[in-house]
Amino acid sequence: xxxxxxxxxxxxxxxxxxxxxxxxxxxxxxxxxxxxxxxxxxxxxxxxxxxxxxxxxxxxxxxxxxxxxxxxxxxxxxxxxxxxxxxxxxxxxxxxxxxxxxxxxxxxxxxxxxxxxxxxxxxxxxxxxxxxxxxxxxxxxxxxxxxxxxxxxxxxxxxxxxxxxxxxxxxxxxxxxx
Amino acid sequence: xxxxxxxxxxxxxxxxxxxxxxxxxxxxxxxxxxxxxxxxxxxxxxxxxxxxxxxxxxxxxxxxxxxxxxxxxxxxxxxxxxxxxxxxxxxxxxxxxxxxxxxxxxxxxxxxxxxxxxxxxxxxxxxxxxxxxxxxxxxxxxxxxxxxxxxxxxxxxxxxxxxxxxxxxxxxxxxxxxxxxxxxxxxxxxxxxxxxxxxxxxxxxxxxxxxxxxxxxxxxxxxxxxxxxxxxxxxxxxxxxxxxxxxxxxxxxxxxxxxxxxxxxxxxxxxxxxxxxxxxxxxxxxxxxxxxxxxxxxxxxxxxxxxxxxxxxxxxxxxxxxxxxxxxxxxxxxxxxxxxxxxxxxxxxxxxxxxxxxxxxxxxxxxxxxxxxxxxxxxxxxxxxxxxxxxxxxxxxxxxxxxxxxxxxxxxxxxxxxxxxxxxxxxxxxxxxxxxxxxxxxxxxxxxxxxxxxxxxxxxxxxxxxxxxxxxxxxxxxxxxxxxxxxxxxxxxxxxxxxxxxxxxxxxxxxxxxxxxxxxxx
Ligand SMILES: Cc1cc2nc3c(=O)[nH]c(=O)nc-3n(C[C@H](O)[C@H](O)[C@H](O)COP(=O)(O)OP(=O)(O)OC[C@H]3O[C@@H](n4cnc5c(N)ncnc54)[C@H](O)[C@@H]3O)c2cc1C
Ligand code: SF4
Numbered sequence: 155x156x157x158x159x160x161x162x163x164x165x166x167x168x169x170x171x172x173x174x175x176x177x178x179x180x181x182x183x184x185x186x187x188x189x190x191x192x193x194x195x196x197x198x199x200x201x202x203x204x205x206x207x208x209x210x211x212x213x214x215x216x217x218x219x220x221x222x223x224x225x226x227x228x229x230x231x232x233x234x235x236x237x238x239x240x241x242x243x244x245x246x247x248x249x250x251x252x253x254x255x256x257x258x259x260x261x262x263x264x265x266x267x268x269x270x271x272x273x274x275x276x277x278x279x280x281x282x283x284x285x286x287x288x289x290x291x292x293x294x295x296x297x298x299x300x301x302x303x304x305x306x307x308x309x310x311x312x313x314x315x316x317x318x319x320x321x322x323x324x325x326x327x328x329x330x331x332x
Numbered sequence: 333x334x335x336x337x338x339x340x341x342x343x344x345x346x347x348x349x350x351x352x353x354x355x356x357x358x359x360x361x362x363x364x365x366x367x368x369x370x371x372x373x374x375x376x377x378x379x380x381x382x383x384x385x386x387x388x389x390x391x392x393x394x395x396x397x398x399x400x401x402x403x404x405x406x407x408x409x410x411x412x413x414x415x416x417x418x419x420x421x422x423x424x425x426x427x428x429x430x431x432x433x434x435x436x437x438x439x440x441x442x443x444x445x446x447x448x449x450x451x452x453x454x455x456x457x458x459x460x461x462x463x464x465x466x467x468x469x470x471x472x473x474x475x476x477x478x479x480x481x482x483x484x485x486x487x488x489x490x491x492x493x494x495x496x497x498x499x500x501x502x503x504x505x506x507x508x509x510x511x512x513x514x515x516x517x518x519x520x521x522x523x524x525x526x527x528x529x530x531x532x533x534x535x536x537x538x539x540x541x542x543x544x545x546x547x548x549x550x551x552x553x554x555x556x557x558x559x560x561x562x563x564x565x566x567x568x569x570x571x572x573x574x575x576x577x578x579x580x581x582x583x584x585x586x587x588x589x590x591x592x593x594x595x596x597x598x599x600x601x602x603x604x605x606x607x608x609x610x611x612x613x614x615x616x617x618x619x620x621x622x623x624x625x626x627x628x629x630x631x632x633x634x635x636x637x638x639x640x641x642x643x644x645x646x647x648x649x650x651x652x653x654x655x656x657x658x659x660x661x662x663x664x665x666x667x668x669x670x671x672x673x674x675x676x677x678x679x680x681x682x683x684x685x686x687x688x689x690x691x692x693x694x695x696x697x698x699x700x701x702x703x704x705x706x707x708x709x710x711x712x713x714x715x716x717x718x719x720x721x722x723x724x725x726x727x728x729x730x731x732x733x734x735x736x737x738x739x740x741x742x743x744x745x746x747x748x749x750x751x752x753x754x755x756x757x758x759x760x761x762x763x764x765x766x767x768x769x770x771x772x773x774x775x776x777x778x779x780x781x782x783x784x785x786x787x788x789x790x791x792x793x794x795x796x797x798x799x800x801x802x803x804x805x806x807x808x809x810x811x812x813x814x815x816x817x818x819x820x821x822x823x824x825x826x827x828x829x830x831x832x833x834x835x836x837x838x839x840x841x842x843x844x845x846x847x848x849x850x851x852x853x854x
Contacts, residue, residue, distance in 0.1 A: 207698075208697045208698070209689075209697060209701070209702045210698070210699055210702050211702050211705075211706060213706065264698070271697075280697055284689055284690055285386060285690070287689075288685050288686045288688075288689040288705070289385075289386055289686045293685075294685055297705065297706060297708055297709075298647075298708060298709035299651065299684060299685035299708055299709070300649070300651075301383070301684065301685075302383030302384065302528075302530065303383070303526075303528055303529065303652070304383050304526075304528055304530075304536050307526060308525075308526025308527045308528040308529075308537065308653075309526075309527040309528065309529060309653050310525070310526050310527040310653070312652070313490075313649065313652055314487075314489045314490065314527040314529075314652040314653035315487060315488060315489050315490060315493070315653070316490065317490035317493045317494070317647070317648060317649075319644075319646040320493050320494065320497045320771060321497065322493065323488055323492070323493060323497070323507075326508070327485075327488065327496055327507060327508040327509065327658075328485070328487055328488030328492060328493075328496065328508070328509050329485045329486070329487055331487040332484075332517050332518075
């Protein structure tokens with residue numbers, strides 16, 4: 155097995171673990187840069203741009219991505235090896251001949267990320283982002299996912315079969331609800 | 333609930349409390365036998381389930397490290413997560429979707445009927461559909477399967493409406509809301525389905541059958557069951573005559589305990605079951621317990637799977653309601669003109685946004701992937717489940733160097749797709765896309781297999797001891813008081829979701845065990 159393949163999914167599952175166990179999507183104000191425990195301002199700014207390029211959604215404002223950077227900050231705080239991985243990765247991104255990552259054009263940023271997509275640094279950021287960005291109820295709302303329905307008694311009275319742009323199947327195929 | 337002594341050698345010890353083990357425990361208790369049920373996971377309940385994909389995954393899934401090898405895409409996408417199964421009381425019946433289909437007659441005789449599929453280690457089952465029919469009927473009744481026992485089908489959700497219209501437009505005939513072990517009406521003290529849409533996360537309404545809140549409490553009510561959660565079985569021990577005598581396990585504090593047993597039934601799902609037998613090798617059984625055939629761990633099957641998602645101009649909201657909300661059955665027969673042996677079913681599937689992001693194209697990122705996820709509300713989904721070929725080289729083996737926290741070798745799962753599997757998957761991908769195209773899909777996406785949810789065949793039933801591990805009752809050929817009681821028994825995978833058959837085999841095995849005990853044969 156190639157080492158980077160191991161890292162990729164090891165990281166994917168571990169990221170899920172981290173997010174689910176803390177269960178916390180951090181609070182971030184929409185209009186301000188949050189405070190970080192370990193990340194320096196320039197590192198945080200670079201990671202913000204990077205997370206936007208990895209899963210770019212014009213429907214989402216920066217606050218959604220700052221929450222991911224917050225998660226990365228928490229991970230750095232908890233584990234010196236992660237802190238070093240992130241700091242070194244950011245430093246490398248910012249040392250390119252085209253200047254600082256945050257100042258690059260969209261296409262330059264994309265090219266820079268494609269060049270490092272198999273590194274542990276990129277995969278760490280991607281896996282944490284995957285498991286936290288798409289686990290954020292604010293993001294669900296923006297992207298049209300309604301999430302759990304237990305508190306409203308399920309979707310049985312909330313549109314589980316409200317699709318009207320196709321004919322209803324006959325009752326033999328799809329009986330009426332009880 | 334009762335407590336049996338560690339040195340009570342009159343008890344039946346069952347390893348694993350899922351579809352096979354949980355059912356067998358209840359069936360044996362109902363027949364008056366004393367049972368110790370050892371389960372590695374914790375006990376949850378409908379109250380502790382969370383409608384949250386990542387949380388539930390971490391709460392319920394088996395996350396102990398495993399390794400993978402072979403040319404299947406799982407080895408690349410999920411190298412340490414070959415299977416998506418549970419470690420919790422109730423086993424994977426906590427996660428499962430509830431699709432409950434009988435195997436077909438010819439699927440018990442594929443060696444005879446498919447003749448020679450090159451590279452496949454096909455074998456006929458030592459039983460026929462007729463042997464199982466009375467037990468299938470009992471299982472369907474126990475599980476409350478819709479469209480059996482006068483139980484109406486479930487109402488179809490939006491995801492099913494898309495499947496139904498597309499499938500009938502391309503000419504499919506057998507399309508309906510399936511045979512599901514989910515209550516469409518209140519039954520046996522459990523409610524009707526609320527259409528929560530979190531079937532994979534533990535059904536909070538209890539509408540979906542799970543051994544956790546059906547078989548296990550019923551067994552407890554007999555006063556015969558001693559369920560011990562957080563008890564990881566490490567080894568099965570035997571005496572000089574080669575009879576199993578006891579089971580060594582680590583309790584919740586990590587202390588080793590030795591439970592004596594009259595007989596031992598292993599139902600740890602198809603990775604842990606062979607691992608336990610291999611880890612129980614001794615000077616008398618140097619290649620692992622019950623492994624004179626060399627077939628323990630071999631012929632690992634996981635069904636030919638994959639998903640097709642369609643994107644539409646209008647909303648679908650596939651995640652509202654039952655995850656497997658409907659089925660297309662026209663492709664499940666034998667029809668070699670399609671270019672492969674065996675058949676498959678198409679069943680709706682839905683993922684929430686967190687899992688859609690993780691599974692639609694593992695590892696993908698960037699603009700195109702993000703834009704696909706923005707289409708999430710307008711997506712419909714279906715899953716392919718088809719017969720895969722047993723291959724001797726597809727195997728669960730002990731890792732040569734890596735050990736778990738108990739010091740035992742972790743399992744490696746090797747799987748190469750057989751050319752027949754690839755031909756079937758590619759064909760099924762096209763048929764799935766045609767269904768969605770017929771109702772105006774703007775885009776269809778072929779999604780590679782998830783970590784295996786169906787794990788089969790690693791201790792297969794065989795007529796002759798040299799071809800497999802156990803006989804037609806699940807009793808191992810080599811050790812008379814050792815039974816295989818889960819999906820590992822499957823001789824071939826067939827094209828249906830396996831759980832109804834696992835439960836059926838467990839009920840049948842219970843009859844046999846009770847009879848053998850009465851006759852003092854074991
Ligand atoms: C998401 C999902 C959806 C599914 N949907 C369907 C469906 O619609 N229809 C269908 O037919 N099937 C479905 N399945 C598959 C179904 O869940 C399994 O086929 C079935 O549960 C397997 O039963 P089993 O008894 O072999 O193992 P399990 O149910 O997995 O039970 C094994 C138990 O043994 C325990 N165990 C293992 N090793 C040890 C040990 N050494 N000591 C102690 N305990 C141990 C485990 O913790 C586990 O609880 C689905 C599975 C998943 C994951
Ligand atoms: S959809 Fe029905 S079966 Fe699935 S979790 Fe909800 S109530 Fe349970």
